[in-house]
Amino acid sequence: MDSLLFTAASGASRVLKAQHVRSNNLSNADTAGFRADMERVQSMQLQGSGFDGRTLAVTNSAMTRFDAGDAVKTGRPLDVAVMGEGFFAVQTPVGNEAYTRAGNIKVDNFGAMSVNGFPVVGADGAPMELPEFEKVEVSERGVVTVLPPGGGAEMQVGTLKLVNPQINQLQKESDGLLHSLDGAPFDVDPTVQVASEHIESSNVSAIDELVGVMSLTRNFEMQIRMMKTAETLAQAGNKLMAAR
Numbered sequence: 419m420d421s422l423l424f425t426a427a428s429g430a431s432r433v434l435k436a437q438h439v440r441s442n443n444l445s446n447a448d449t450a451g452f453r454a455d456m457e458r459v460q461s462m463q464l465q466g467s468g469f470d471g472r473t474l475a476v477t478n479s480a481m482t483r484f485d486a487g488d489a490v491k492t493g494r495p496l497d498v499a500v501m502g503e504g505f506f507a508v509q510t511p512v513g514n515e516a517y518t519r520a521g522n523i524k525v526d527n528f529g530a531m532s533v534n535g536f537p538v539v540g541a542d543g544a545p546m547e548l549p550e551f552e553k554v555e556v557s558e559r560g561v562v563t564v565l566p567p568g569g570g571a572e573m574q575v576g577t578l579k580l581v582n583p584q585i586n587q588l589q590k591e592s593d594g595l596l597h598s599l600d601g602a603p604f605d606v607d608p609t610v611q612v613a614s615e616h617i618e619s620s621n622v623s624a625i626d627e628l629v630g631v632m633s634l635t636r637n638f639e640m641q642i643r644m645m646k647t648a649e650t651l652a653q654a655g656n657k658l659m660a661a662r
Contacts, residue, residue, distance in 0.1 A: 426644035451520030452620035504610030
């Protein structure tokens with residue numbers, strides 16, 4: 419009875435964590451540059467006296483899918499999408515460098531550039547700021563040029579920091595950004611190209627996630643039925659013991 423109960427509880431716990439991952443993916447299906455997560459689980463055989471027939475589920479940290487999303491044309495000059503492999507560099511609240519595929523750049527009243535509230539980092543490693551401008555453009559190499567108010571000659575104000583590290587050197591953290599495993603910033607990769615007036619959508623397939631959620635829901639119901647069966651068996655055993 420105890421073996422059945424704990425095996426079912428292990429499976430139910432794994433399903434709940436998988437549901438959390440799937441739900442987070444669904445909630446970010448329309449988030450620019452979002453990278454979907456995948457739950458990871460492994461079986462763990464319990465050792466004991468007699469036949470080792472008990473196997474529990476152990477949930478590991480989620481993995482991230484790095485396949486690219488679709489590039490959607492927006493016509494907005496500060497919407498930028500990485501073409502192929504690569505990432506934009508941004509600054510975290512504690513001053514560290516992190517990376518993202520989201521290129522929906524915003525400019526505040528002081529000219530500071532940011533993506534989803536994180537300052538955009540330039541090729542020199544410092545947060546980028548724009549002077550007052552009438553027009554702004556981003557080249558395929560990430561060079562930002564502006565046209566001053568009233569016209570005149572265009573001037574370069576900086577270059578987006580574009581990097582292309584190995585996927586196994588990155589890990590996704592709770593802020594939704596990708597961080598280097600050792601915390602050290604990556605070097606600029608001059609081969610990374612971007613497309614202005616485009617934004618990259620998330621790589622979440624809403625249909626696949628919905629199907630996964632329904633499958634996990636059925637799995638969870640099965641685990642609950644197993645727990646109820648274990649309770650019924652326990653009650654029957656107690657009655658037999660009481661009869662003696």
